[in-house]
Amino acid sequence: MKKIAIFADVQNIYYTTRQAYSRQFNYRELWQRISHEGEIIAATAYAIYRGDDRQTKFQDALKHMGFTVKLKPFIQRSDGSAKGDWDVGITIDIMEVAPTVDTIVLLSGDGDFAMLLDKIKKDHGINTEVYGVPALTAKTLIDVASTWHPIEEDLLL
Secondary structure (H helix, E strand, O other), rough: EEEEEEEHHHHHHHHHHHHHHHHOOOHHHHHHHHHOOOOEEEEOOOOOOOOOOHHHHHHHHHHHHHEEEEEEEEEOOOOOOOOOOOOHHHHHHHHHHHHHHHHHEEEEOOOOHHHHHHHHHHHHHOOOEEEOOHHHHHHHHHHOOEEEEOHHHHHOO
């Protein structure tokens, strides 16, 4: 049975599905689809902690599905901008698990991950799948993925 690891850039998926569709992503539907392809041996969702009750309920739902939820504090800068980026954490976790799986599934449209996916494909010969909103996913990320899954109506709540 194929071993699969899922990595969800929660903020990226939340904001891109909201911007493109004014709707939320259906993580339960995603989990069901991927579990039919093989055994999910690891699933991590990376999010920002703001102390919001709705966010906590959402994160609890992800945990109930089988995700490990990793949180970083929300940082509001003095100039009004915000920081809450998991790129390095996601990269480290993917690099660590890559030698042990057949497929890496990344939920993100962030083109910064293109080099990472290219490297793990070359170094470990594994399949890389990317889920992202078509209009808001970097072309470099789409091009480097073994399989590109556009997030459309069937993956929205």
